[in-house]
Amino acid sequence: MDDLIICRCEGIRLSEIRASLREGASAVPGVKKRNRVGMGYCQGRVCQRVVSELIASETGAKESLLQRAQSPVRPTLLKDI
Amino acid sequence: MMTNTRLFSTNKDEGQRHVSFTFNGMELTGYEGEPIAAALLANGIKTIRTCEVTKEPRGIFCGIGHCYECRAEVDGISNQRTCMTPLRSGTQVSSHSSWQIEEARK
Amino acid sequence: MKQKVIVVGGGLIGTSTAYYLSKEGIDVTLVESQDIASGTSGACDKAIMMQSKAPGPVLDLALKSALMYKGLEEELEADLEYREGGGMILFETQQELEAIHRLVARQREAGLDVQLLTRDEARRRQPGLADHILGSTWWDHDAEVNPLLVSFAFAKAAQRMGAIIRLGAKVTKLLTDGDRIVGIECASEKMYADLVIVAMGVWTPQLLKSINLDVPIIPRKGQILVSERLPDFVNCNVLGGAYIAAKMEKKMAESSNPIDSVGLSLGQTSSGTLLIGGSREFAGYDFQTNVEISRAISKAATRVFPALEQVRILRTFAGLRPFTPDGKPILGPVEGWEGLFLAAGHEGDGVALSPITGKLLAQIVCGMDPGIDVSPFLLSRFQSTVSV
Amino acid sequence: MNVDVAVIGCGPAGLTASIEMAQSGLSVVIIDEYYRPGGRLLGQLYDDPKAPVHQRRWDGKKVTQELVEQAIRLGVQIVCGVTAWSVAPRWKVELSGSEVKSVQAKALLLATGAAEKALPMSGWTLPGVVSVGAAQTFTNVHQVAIGKKVMVVGVDPLALSVAMEMKHAGIQVVGIALPSQSAVTGKLSSPEDALSKLAEAADLAPNPFLRMMGRLVAGSLRKVAIHALSLPLLRLEGIPVYLRKAVARIEGEHEVKAVTLQDVTVQGVPTGREERIEVDAVCLSAGLYPLVELAQVAGCSVTHVPELGGLVPLHGKDLSTTADGLYVAGNITGIEGAKVAMAQGKLAAVSIVQSLGKAPSMSKDDAMHAVEQARDLSPIRFLPQILEGRAIMDQLWQEAWRKKEGGQAWMI
Numbered sequence: 001m002d003d004l005i006i007c008r009c010e011g012i013r014l015s016e017i018r019a020s021l022r023e024g025a026s027a028v029p030g031v032k033k034r035n036r037v038g039m040g041y042c043q044g045r046v047c048q049r050v051v052s053e054l055i056a057s058e059t060g061a062k063e064s065l066l067q068r069a070q071s072p073v074r075p076t077l078l079k080d081i
Numbered sequence: 082m083m084t085n086t087r088l089f090s091t092n093k094d095e096g097q098r099h100v101s102f103t104f105n106g107m108e109l110t111g112y113e114g115e116p117i118a119a120a121l122l123a124n125g126i127k128t129i130r131t132c133e134v135t136k137e138p139r140g141i142f143c144g145i146g147h148c149y150e151c152r153a154e155v156d157g158i159s160n161q162r163t164c165m166t167p168l169r170s171g172t173q174v175s176s177h178s179s180w181q182i183e184e185a186r187k
Numbered sequence: 188m189k190q191k192v193i194v195v196g197g198g199l200i201g202t203s204t205a206y207y208l209s210k211e212g213i214d215v216t217l218v219e220s221q222d223i224a225s226g227t228s229g230a231c232d233k234a235i236m237m238q239s240k241a242p243g244p245v246l247d248l249a250l251k252s253a254l255m256y257k258g259l260e261e262e263l264e265a266d267l268e269y270r271e272g273g274g275m276i277l278f279e280t281q282q283e284l285e286a287i288h289r290l291v292a293r294q295r296e297a298g299l300d301v302q303l304l305t306r307d308e309a310r311r312r313q314p315g316l317a318d319h320i321l322g323s324t325w326w327d328h329d330a331e332v333n334p335l336l337v338s339f340a341f342a343k344a345a346q347r348m349g350a351i352i353r354l355g356a357k358v359t360k361l362l363t364d365g366d367r368i369v370g371i372e373c374a375s376e377k378m379y380a381d382l383v384i385v386a387m388g389v390w391t392p393q394l395l396k397s398i399n400l401d402v403p404i405i406p407r408k409g410q411i412l413v414s415e416r417l418p419d420f421v422n423c424n425v426l427g428g429a430y431i432a433a434k435m436e437k438k439m440a441e442s443s444n445p446i447d448s449v450g451l452s453l454g455q456t457s458s459g460t461l462l463i464g465g466s467r468e469f470a471g472y473d474f475q476t477n478v479e480i481s482r483a484i485s486k487a488a489t490r491v492f493p494a495l496e497q498v499r500i501l502r503t504f505a506g507l508r509p510f511t512p513d514g515k516p517i518l519g520p521v522e523g524w525e526g527l528f529l530a531a532g533h534e535g536d537g538v539a540l541s542p543i544t545g546k547l548l549a550q551i552v553c554g555m556d557p558g559i560d561v562s563p564f565l566l567s568r569f570q571s572t573v574s575v
Numbered sequence: 576m577n578v579d580v581a582v583i584g585c586g587p588a589g590l591t592a593s594i595e596m597a598q599s600g601l602s603v604v605i606i607d608e609y610y611r612p613g614g615r616l617l618g619q620l621y622d623d624p625k626a627p628v629h630q631r632r633w634d635g636k637k638v639t640q641e642l643v644e645q646a647i648r649l650g651v652q653i654v655c656g657v658t659a660w661s662v663a664p665r666w667k668v669e670l671s672g673s674e675v676k677s678v679q680a681k682a683l684l685l686a687t688g689a690a691e692k693a694l695p696m697s698g699w700t701l702p703g704v705v706s707v708g709a710a711q712t713f714t715n716v717h718q719v720a721i722g723k724k725v726m727v728v729g730v731d732p733l734a735l736s737v738a739m740e741m742k743h744a745g746i747q748v749v750g751i752a753l754p755s756q757s758a759v760t761g762k763l764s765s766p767e768d769a770l771s772k773l774a775e776a777a778d779l780a781p782n783p784f785l786r787m788m789g790r791l792v793a794g795s796l797r798k799v800a801i802h803a804l805s806l807p808l809l810r811l812e813g814i815p816v817y818l819r820k821a822v823a824r825i826e827g828e829h830e831v832k833a834v835t836l837q838d839v840t841v842q843g844v845p846t847g848r849e850e851r852i853e854v855d856a857v858c859l860s861a862g863l864y865p866l867v868e869l870a871q872v873a874g875c876s877v878t879h880v881p882e883l884g885g886l887v888p889l890h891g892k893d894l895s896t897t898a899d900g901l902y903v904a905g906n907i908t909g910i911e912g913a914k915v916a917m918a919q920g921k922l923a924a925v926s927i928v929q930s931l932g933k934a935p936s937m938s939k940d941d942a943m944h945a946v947e948q949a950r951d952l953s954p955i956r957f958l959p960q961i962l963e964g965r966a967i968m969d970q971l972w973q974e975a976w977r978k979k980e981g982g983q984a985w986m987i
Contacts, residue, residue, distance in 0.1 A: 045148065045690055068474060072501075078489050146609060160499055
C-alpha cells in the first residue's frame with residue numbers, strides 16, 4: 001500500500017510523502033520541497049488536495065496549507081509569455 | 082485487429098468528415114474536429130505516452146485539460162493536451178517530444 | 188557545563204549554524220516559525236558563483252565557502268546535487284564586453300584565473316547560444332547545488348549531532364536581562380539560553396525591533412521561471428552580462444522600473460528542469476510573481492538561447508533576498524547586547540555563503556580564531572552611536 | 576483587445592452571464608481553453624424528473640447551442656481553444672494559443688468551474704483508468720467508449736448519473752462500488768456515507784426501488800436502511816451498486832485488465848473474501864472542487880469552506896469578490912448543478928452591469944431569488960451541505976467586510 005503513487009506527474013509515492021512528514025513537513029509546500037510533489041505539469045491540480053487531506057489526517061492538523069498559486073496557471077511556451 | 086469503440090447514438094455531431102492522421106508513424110483515421118485523444122481511443126489506443134519519471138504507460142485521465150496525462154507532440158509542438166486538441170486531416174501525433182539539443186545546436 | 192545556544196531561523200544560514208555549533212559540542216536548539224527552507228532558502232536559484240562577485244571581503248568569504256562545498260556531501264552524508272560544472276558570463280554587446288573585461292582583470296588580480304572565450308569557444312562549451320553572442324568568460328570552479336537539499340542536510344546532520352529542531356514555532360520576542368539577551372519567547376513558551384543567534388533573513392529586523400535595534404535588511408524580490416523537464420541542455424551556470432556590467436559600473440542607479448533590473452541567470456537542475464532568472468525589485472514582503480517581469484526574463488532567455496522558445500514554463504516563484512546597504516551580510520556579535528549574534532543579510536549570496544557563515548559563527552561562539560577578519564561584517568558598521 | 580468585460584470559462588455560468596451583459600450594451604469576450612463552448616454542460620444528457628413534462632430531457636449540447644447562438648447574435652466574442660494563463664489587476668488577461676496576446680477589460684468574470692479530486696488506488700495510473708468526468712465527456716460528447724466492460728469506483732450522484740449514461744450508450748457497466756479503505760480514501764470508503772449520497776441522487780434514479788431506498792436513507796430510518804443492507808447489492812437500471820464490496824486494486828501491466836473486489840462490513844472493513852472481475856476500463860469518482868487558481872493569481876482572497884467543496888473565492892451574495900471589478904459565478908463558488916450555475920451567471924452579470932453604470936434586465940434581488948429557485952429545481956445535489964456552505968460564505972463575507980470597514984486590509 002505504501003508504494004501507492006499519489007503524485008502522477010512526478011511519480012511520488014505514499015511512502016515518500018510519509019517520510020517527508022516524519023522529517024517535519026506540515027503542509028503541502030514543505031512536502032513539495034522535500035520530494036517534488038506538485039512540481040509537474042498539473043502543478044498539483046490532481047494530487048495537491050489528496051496530499052493536504054493526508055497531512056491533516058496523519059498529523060492531526062485541522063487542514064493544511066496548499067501551495068501558493070502563481071502564473072502561469074497552465075504550462076506555457078516561453079515564446080507565449 | 083483495431084477494436085472500434087465508437088458509440089452511435091442520436092446525439093452525434095453531424096457533418097464531421099472522416100480524415101486520416103498518424104500516431105507514432107501509424108496511419109489511423111478519425112473525425113475532423115474531434116479531440117485527438119478521442120480518435121486514438123476510437124482506434125483502440127489507450128496508451129498515449131510513457132511517463133518520463135516512472136517509465137510507465139500513461140493515457141487519458143481527466144479528459145478536460147487539467148491533468149496533462151494525455152499530452153503528446155502534435156504537428157511539431159510538444160506537450161499538447163490531446164484530449165482538447167482537435168484532429169485535422171494529416172495531423173502528426175507522436176508520443177515523445179522532439180525538443181532536442183541538436184535542434185538547439187544549429 | 189555545555190553552552191546552550193538558540194538559533195532562530197531554519198533556512199540555509201540557520202541550519203548551517205546549528206550544524207557547526209553542534210559539531211563543536213554546543214547544546215543547540217533551532218527554532219523556525221514554519222518549516223526548514225520555507226523562506227528565501229526555498230525560493231532561490233542554484234548557483235555557487237565566484238566570478239560574478241567583485242573582489243573584496245564577500246568574495247574572500249565565498250572562496251572559503253566554495254572549498255567547503257567540495258567535501259560537504261561526504262561530511263553531511265547526503266546528496267546535495269552538488270556539481271562543479273563551471274560558469275560563464277555572456278556578453279551580447281560591446282559595452283557589456285568591455286565592462287566584463289574590466290571585471291575579469293580585477294578577478295585575475297584577486298587570484299581567480301577567469302578565462303575569456305570567443306563566440307565559437309563559448310558555443311562549443313555551451314551549445315545553443317545565439318549568433319549575436321560576442322563571447323563569454325569561463326571559470327572551471329563555479330559550481331551548482333540544490334539549495335533545498337543543503338538546508339535539509341544541514342538540519343538532519345545537526346540533529347544527528349544532538350541539536351533540537353522546533354518547527355512551526357514563531358519567535359515573537361527576545362528575552363532580556365539588562366543589556367543581556369537571555370532567551371526567546373514563542374507563542375506562550377519561553378526558552379532560555381546563554382546565547383541567541385538570529386538567522387531569519389529578511390524577517391530579522393522584525394524580531395530585533397523588540398529590543399529597539401535597527402537592522403538595515405530589506406527584502407529585494409527576485410523572480411525565477413521553472414521549465415518542464417528537458418534533456419541535458421545547460422551544463423554550467425550561465426549569467427547574462429547586462430546585469431553584471433550594470434552592477435559593476437554602479438550604473439544600476441536603482442531605476443524605478445524593475446524591468447530594467449532583469450538579468451539572465453540560467454541553470455539546469457538534476458531533474459532536468461531549467462531555473463531561469465532573475466530580477467531585483469524592492470517590493471516589500473510580496474511573494475506574488477509579476478507577469479511583466481516574467482516576460483522580460485523570458486525575452487532575455489530566448490534572445491540568448493533561441494531554442495528555448497519551444498520550452499514550456501510550468502511555474503514561477505519569487506524569493507526575497509535579504510539586502511543590506513553595502514551588499515555585505517551582517518554577522519557576529521552585536522555591540523551593546525551580551526549574548527546576541529546576527530547571521531543574516533546575504534542578499535543573493537546565501538547559497539554560496541551558507542557553509543562558511545555557519546562555521547564562522549560557531550568558531551566565534553566557541554572563542555576560536557576564525558582566521559577571517561569579521562569586522563567588515565559586524566552590525567556596528569551601521570551603528571553610528573551605540574543605542575543602549 | 577479591449578472590452579468592457581472579459582469572461583474566463585465558457586460553461587453555463589459564463590455563457591448566461593455574457594448574454595445578460597451583452598443585452599445591457601456591454602462588449603464581452605469569453606475565453607475558454609477547451610476547444611468548444613459548453614463546459615460541463617456538454618456531457619450532460621439525462622431525464623430531469625423535477626422539470627415540467629415537456630422539458631424532461633436535459634441535453635447539455637442543445638442547451639449550449641442555444642446559449643451560444645443567442646450570445647453570438649448579441650455580439651459576444653467567444654474564443655475557445657485559447658488558454659488564460661494569468662490575470663493581473665484591473666484587468667489584463669494573458670493568453671496563449673491565440674494571435675491576440677492579451678485582453679484588457681474593465682470587469683472580469685471568473686467562471687472557471689471545477690476540477691475533480693483524485694482517488695489514488697493501486698493501479699490508478701494505468702491507461703484505461705479515467706476520472707468519471709472524463710467518462711462522461713467521452714461517452715456523451717465524443718461518443719467514444721472508454722472501454723467495453725467498465726467498473727465505476729466511488730458512489731455519489733455524478734458516478735451514478737455517468738454510469739447510467741454509459742449504459743444507455745451501450746457500454747457494459749459491470750458495477751459501481753466503493754474504493755477500499757486506505758490512507759487517502761477517507762469517507763469515500765464508508766458505506767454509510769455512500770448511502771447518504773444515494774439520497775441526493777434519489778430523484779434522479781428512474782428506478783422506483785432506489786428512489787424508495789434513497790428516501791429511506793434521507794429519513795430517520797438511516798440505521799435501518801444500512802442494516803437492511805443484507806441484500807448483496809442494489810440495482811440501478813440493472814447496474815449493480817455494491818455497498819458491501821470495495822475495489823482494492825486495478826490490475827494490468829500496460830492497460831487495465833481487471834479489478835479486485837473485497838467484501839466489506841457495514842463500516843467498510845474488509846472481511847477477507849476477494850473476487851476478480853475482468854474489465855478494460857475503470858472510472859474513479861472522488862468529487863469535484865472549485866478551481867480557484869486564477870482567482871488567487873488575480874489577487875482575490877480565498878477561504879476554505881468544505882461544505883462548498885474546498886477553497887473558494889471569498890464572495891458576497893451579489894458574487895462580487897475582494898478584488899475590485901472581479902466577479903465569480905458557477906462551480907468556482909461552490910459545487911452545484913448547471914441550472915444554479917446559469918442563474919449565478921445571470922446574477923454576476925446583473926452586478927457587473929450595474930457596476931459599469933448600465934441597466935440590467937432585472938434587479939440583484941430578483942437574480943438572487945432566481946438562484947435559490949434554480950437550486951430547488953436541480954435534480955442532483957452534489958454536496959449535501961450546500962445550503963450551510965452558502966450561509967457560511969455570507970457570514971465570512973460580512974465579517975471580512977466589517978473588518979475592511981474598520982480600516983484593516985481584506986483579511987482571510
